[in-house]
Amino acid sequence: MAWDSAAIADAVREGDDREAVSLVKSAIEEGVPPIEILETGLVPGIQQLGELFKDGEVFLPEVLIACRAMDRGVDELKPFLESSEMHKKGKVIIGTVEGDLHDIGKNIVRLMLECAGFDVVDLGVDVSPGKFVEAVKEHSPAIVAMSALLTITMTNMPEVLEALEKAGLRSQVRVMIGGAPITREYADQIGAEGFAEDCASAVGEAERLVKG
Numbered sequence: 001m002a003w004d005s006a007a008i009a010d011a012v013r014e015g016d017d018r019e020a021v022s023l024v025k026s027a028i029e030e031g032v033p034p035i036e037i038l039e040t041g042l043v044p045g046i047q048q049l050g051e052l053f054k055d056g057e058v059f060l061p062e063v064l065i066a067c068r069a070m071d072r073g074v075d076e077l078k079p080f081l082e083s084s085e086m087h088k089k090g091k092v093i094i095g096t097v098e099g100d101l102h103d104i105g106k107n108i109v110r111l112m113l114e115c116a117g118f119d120v121v122d123l124g125v126d127v128s129p130g131k132f133v134e135a136v137k138e139h140s141p142a143i144v145a146m147s148a149l150l151t152i153t154m155t156n157m158p159e160v161l162e163a164l165e166k167a168g169l170r171s172q173v174r175v176m177i178g179g180a181p182i183t184r185e186y187a188d189q190i191g192a193e194g195f196a197e198d199c200a201s202a203v204g205e206a207e208r209l210v211k212g
Helices: 005-013 017-029 034-054 060-080 104-115 129-139 157-166 184-190 199-211
Strands: 091-096 119-122 143-147 174-178 194-196
Touching: 005 017, 005 034, 005 060, 017 034, 017 060, 034 060, 034 104, 034 199, 060 104, 091 104, 091 129, 104 119, 104 143, 104 199, 129 143, 129 157, 143 157, 143 199, 157 174, 157 184, 174 184, 174 199, 184 194, 194 199
Parallel strands: 091 119, 091 143, 143 174, 174 194
Antiparallel strands: none
16 A cells, blocks of 8 residues: 555544554555654644544544544554654643642643654643642753643642742743633733643644744
């Protein structure tokens, strides 16, 4: 079978993990550069699905299935890719803020960022400002991404920014926030550079922040 990037993108978008893996293996056997398979096949597939999700044409289960197909396709490529090729867009620290135990949205954003070429360090849920600070010191990320699903926990977001400021790290990172109660206005209010209203827009916003 001849190399067909669109077919791989279709398999990812449709959540057909077996087809995605089969097509990736065939492309590798044909001698297609692994980074080309990633950037012209796998990544466009998840991006297309993300746009459909953003437009309300598909829903969370389809996103999760597509992410699984993407993940398995990437797993086939990993032995042939340099780490720098996999994560050349930058490093992101991500976590749900202190007091909040919700992680489904965060996990999907993490998957989509990884699929798009970011190196993501996931701090989990109920992450204190101090843990964010320590992670920034350890990993030197380009972006700190925070999520909150509750209005009572979104108020912990500015505390993270204040902690980064006190540690002398605020100027070294861009901060992106998201979650059900979060708005662009709130991001502007607390001084966060980025805002994502859903998992699809998170990738575009992260790319904007690392370029800007």
